[in-house]
Amino acid sequence: MTKILIIEDEQPAGQYLTQLIQKIDPKTEILNVLESVETAVEWLSNNPVPDLIFLDVQLGDGTCFQIFEQISIGCPVIFTTAHDEYAMRAFKLNSIDYLLKPIRQEALQFSLEKYYQLNEENAISKVKYLEELMHTQILNRRSPRRSFLVPYRDKLIPLKDSDFAWLTIKNGVVVATLHDDKNFVVDKSLEELENQLDTTNFFRANRQFIISRECISEIELYFNGRLLVRTAPSSANQILISKERVPVFKKWFEELS
Template sequence: MNVIIIEDEPRTANDLKATLVSLDNSINVLAILPSVSTAVAWLQSNPAPELIFSDIQLGDGLSFEIFKEVQINAPVIFCTAFDEYAINAFESNSIDYLLKPIEEDRVEKSLQKFHRIKGHYSSAGNLDRVISQLTKQYKQSLLVHYREKIIPVKVADICLVYAANGLVNLHMTDKQEYTVQYTIEQLENMLDPKHFFRANRQFIINRDTVQNIEHYFNRRLVVHTACPTPETIIVSRLKANDFLRWIEQ
């Protein structure tokens, strides 16, 4: 999940970034933006993030000015030392309002709230996107380059996808491994989410190959699959409930 932080206090911004990654290591903080002007410039020249954390009082103005200047569809979680801006916040795509100092459990609750509503939020006023999602055709096979050959592999035979050290590998149910040119984000969009789950930043797993699940400390989960894994597959506590519901579907 791509996130930006709008915050003019470096320590506060870095603490928030560390908290987000500790809660869910699939969160990717694209940028920390310290002012209204830098945030406007960044948002005008980059693809929109999925979620924005924003302070309200910045060195060159209030962050509400950003959202007047740039059309933003992403939800915003405002973080501030003052509660006087709450009404304005909820007029600016806000889904939550955190008072500083920000505690980890409040950030966690805000992220859980975001996950509960993101489907409705992203589709609101965007019928084309909804239709696209409903009619999307997912890959049934992929072409891989292997020893001077091009080999078609069935998606159903993929045990898991593993990304590390700049490489993305398909681990097949027959124990074969193939390196592909796709990023893990591209593969996530190609694979049917009914059958494949993005467990974390490194793994996508096939539900049919999940053998068992263990509880892990800090309310996380460890997933064991039918094929050997290069490292332990850990599902963050924020994704744990979604993962268990997905397994039961």
């Protein structure tokens, strides 16, 4: 199901566009219809990224380009406007189409089909790229590091890589949680550890977490195409696999052993 956000300051136009989109593709979900730059920035800052945005150029409190100046928009955009003088500026952003008002059903259908085609092509290319990157890293990696010395009070504690359940960043430092739920500060960055740990047993879930295969107790389908990984011992913070990383995670979990 495609999740769509509409940013349109004229309520009748927003309602018309909503009805027209769902008439063309009933499987779409309209997340919200926002009317201003301010509400759009607030919504986009506090919600998951939609799959697609329909964006009116001229809003009640400014132009839509002010949204791009305040927040990064990481999804395709279809611009809607009664004027065409903004077309060149729009295409420099995330635009995949530019619809002139009044919007005709045929033009809207063409724009949606264009989005679906581009989205499918991008998804396939991303999966291939990530799979190739993962296998290249595995083939080219050095011998994995098996032993670590971690500071604890006035001592250095010897640990094996197999002791680690997962590692995360807390207050700017990397903390390793062991399978027995003990915690130790590791004097390495997550990037260094990602390159040193055995990639058959450890996976970089996101910017905050590296998880071991053994700690994974459950995997849940999460909204926006992501996965929620539950671990034992459990983590106080959610461990999420992004939509783009899901195919790589599944391949790692199922095939690398």
